[in-house]
Amino acid sequence: xxxxxxxxxxxxxxxxxxxxxxxxxxxxxxxxxxxxxxxxxxxxxxxxxxxxxxxxxxxxxxxxxxxxxxxxxxxxxxxxxxxxxxxxxxxxxxxxxxxxxxxxxxxxxxxxxxxxxxxxxxxxxxxxxxxxxxxxxxxxxxxxxxxxxxxxxxxxxxxxxxxxxxxxxxxxxxxxxxxxxxxxxxxxxxxxxxxxxxxxxxxxx
Amino acid sequence: xxxxxxxxxxxxxxxxxxxxxxxxxxxxxxxxxxxxxxxxxxxxxxxxxxxxxxxxxxxxxxxxxxxxxxxxxxxxxxxxxxxxxxxxxxxxxxxxxxxxxxxxxxxxxxxxxxxxxxxxxxxxxxxxxxxxxxxxxxxxxxxxxxxxxxxxxxxxxxxxxxxxxxxxxxxxxxxxxxxxxxxxxxxxxxxxxxxxxxxxxxxxxxxxxxxxxxxxxxxxxxxxxxxxxxxxxxxxxxxxxx
Numbered sequence: 496x497x498x499x500x501x502x503x504x505x506x507x508x509x510x511x512x513x514x515x516x517x518x519x520x521x522x523x524x525x526x527x528x529x530x531x532x533x534x535x536x537x538x539x540x541x542x543x544x545x546x547x548x549x550x551x552x553x554x555x556x557x558x559x560x561x562x563x564x565x566x567x568x569x570x571x572x573x574x575x576x577x578x579x580x581x582x583x584x585x586x587x588x589x590x591x592x593x594x595x596x597x598x599x600x601x602x603x604x605x606x607x608x609x610x611x612x613x614x615x616x617x618x619x620x621x622x623x624x625x626x627x628x629x630x631x632x633x634x635x636x637x638x639x640x641x642x643x644x645x646x647x648x649x650x651x652x653x654x655x656x657x658x659x660x661x662x663x664x665x666x667x668x669x670x671x672x673x674x675x676x677x678x679x680x681x682x683x684x685x686x687x688x689x690x691x692x693x694x695x696x697x698x699x700x
Numbered sequence: 701x702x703x704x705x706x707x708x709x710x711x712x713x714x715x716x717x718x719x720x721x722x723x724x725x726x727x728x729x730x731x732x733x734x735x736x737x738x739x740x741x742x743x744x745x746x747x748x749x750x751x752x753x754x755x756x757x758x759x760x761x762x763x764x765x766x767x768x769x770x771x772x773x774x775x776x777x778x779x780x781x782x783x784x785x786x787x788x789x790x791x792x793x794x795x796x797x798x799x800x801x802x803x804x805x806x807x808x809x810x811x812x813x814x815x816x817x818x819x820x821x822x823x824x825x826x827x828x829x830x831x832x833x834x835x836x837x838x839x840x841x842x843x844x845x846x847x848x849x850x851x852x853x854x855x856x857x858x859x860x861x862x863x864x865x866x867x868x869x870x871x872x873x874x875x876x877x878x879x880x881x882x883x884x885x886x887x888x889x890x891x892x893x894x895x896x897x898x899x900x901x902x903x904x905x906x907x908x909x910x911x912x913x914x915x916x917x918x919x920x921x922x923x924x925x926x927x928x929x930x931x932x933x934x935x936x937x938x939x940x941x942x
Contacts, residue, residue: 501724508731512822519825519847522832530843586753612750613759614843621755643758645831647844650768650824652862653855656913668750668757 528644530614536667539563539616543608543671551606552592552676559606563616567623569603575631578679580687583636585624588691589675593683601628602678608671617642624675633677708803711796715804719790720811726781727815730774734819737767738826762831764824768859771816775863778812779870783878802932809867817859821852854913861920865907868927875931879938 531539546554546562559566578601580589605623609616625636648665649657679685685694746761781787782805791801828845847855876883894900910916 498721498724501728504731505724505727508735508819512819512826515826515829516822516852518829519832520849522829522837524842524846526837527840527842527845528838530841584753610755610757612757613748613761613841615759615841617755617757637754639753640755641758642755643760644839644841645760645762645835646841647824647828647831648761648763648765649844649847649851650763650765650820650855650859652768652858653821653847653851655908656854656858656911656916657851666748670750670752 528615531611531616536611536614536669539609539611540669540671547606547608547671547674551674552604563609563618565607565618565621567605569626571601571603571628571633573599573601573628573631573680573683576682577631577684577686578677579632580677580685580692581632581634582688582691583634584639585635585637586691587624587637587673587675588693589635589677591685591692591694592676592678593694594678594681597680597682599680601633601680603633604676604678605673606676607673609669611667611669613644613646613665614667615644615646621673623673635675708800711800712803712807715791715796715800716807716811719804719808722790723787723808726778726812730771730812730816730819733770733774734767734823737764737770738823741766741827742830762827764820764827767823768820771820771859771863772866775809775813775816775867776870779809779867780874782808782871783874798936798938799932802928802935805871806928809871810864813860813863813867816863817856820859821855824855857913858916861917862907864924865920868924868931872927872931872934875934879934 542562543564546558547564551564554562554564556566580591582589603626605626607618607621607623609618610621611617620640620642622638622640625634625638627634627636646665648654685692741762741764746763747758748761749756749758751757788801791804796804824847828847832840832845873883873887876887894903907916907919910919
């Protein structure tokens with residue numbers, strides 16, 4: 496009687512395992528978060544470093560995509576010759592570029608390099624700051640974002656015979672950083688926390 | 701000659717079936733251990749994170765590694781248990797000899813290892829399917845989640861070979877301990893010495909760094925066959941009261 500009881504448990508458990516395996520193979524293998532290879536991570540890091548801190552404002556959308564850099568931009572009309580920049584929740588600097596024309600427009604560009612962790616690139620989920628222009632006050636507000644994902648790691652035996660990605664990269668984290676530019680009309684005066692504001696003149700060469 | 705061989709095989713078969721039938725509780729123990737392992741893997745979530753002032757990234761890591769570890773612990777305990785007096789008394793049910801007893805033990809170990817590797821490998825599917833149903837594909841990284849049928853077979857074969865490797869070594873040690881308790885000192889000294897030299901590291905590298913399944917199978921057979929043969933030899937040459 497006891498033996499039969501154990502046999503039933505074994506049978507039920509084995510069936511459960513087989514059903515789980517069957518269900519697993521019926522799962523459509525799409526829409527998963529795609530893991531990067533270590534080569535892709537290396538290439539991304541190189542392209543980010545070369546471009547993000549180079550002449551980034553001059554890159555075309557195609558060049559930005561190729562360099563794995565994301566761009567968000569905003570344009571505001573302004574009818575004042577002074578601009579006050581107000582920061583909230585951030586110590587990220589803003590680079591102010593004076594245009595060589597007075598078009599009464601403020602253009603804001605936010606560039607972000609890859610944010611890689613655990614073989615996943617979170618760059619596209621990383622939101623830029625919230626930018627608002629109220630009269631002559633440009634409000635830049637960052638909100639803290641949280642990303643989470645689930646990663647299965649194979650057991651060491653299966654990994655021994657099948658692993659493609661190096662384990663070293665499972666905990667590899669990389670964020671090339673982000674840059675925020677504010678293009679202002681020629682002759683506009685800028686005020687705000689000077690620790691975070693860098694002013695440049697736009698050049699046409 | 702032919703008749704003797706046939707008799708031995710039939711006795712081994714009878715002893716094996718009896719051992720299997722009377723020790724189904726061990727399989728139940730393995731199932732309970734694996735269920736605990738699955739729950740342990742799902743609930744004891746390993747997370748790692750990175751972040752800055754503006755973001756934080758959190759990766760939840762799941763693995764069937766604890767289940768594999770539990771299987772190895774279980775097979776070691778089983779290999780020791782097979783040489784206990786209580787278990788050996790089962791052999792007296794049938795008319796046999798020490799050779800048939802050892803061979804039926806090995807067959808039992810092989811059966812148990814097969815079921816343990818089947819359960820270990822498929823437990824990973826339970827975790828994956830459950831997680832997929834809970835959070836959906838958009839929150840799961842494809843790397844590690846996707847297992848091809850070939851990887852499934854390789855996982856099964858690899859786990860089975862490792863279990864047999866562990867079992868054969870432990871079985872040999874437990875036979876030596878049956879022969880004389882003094883072997884406990886010898887085994888302990890051998891383990892301490894090998895851990896202090898590069899021998900143990902080299903053994904781990906010899907098996908752990910082999911990524912070709914065929915080569916690995918050969919390497920395992922090189923160890924398992926002599927270990928079981930030596931166990932049979934030692935057990936055959938033991939005195940009756942031992």
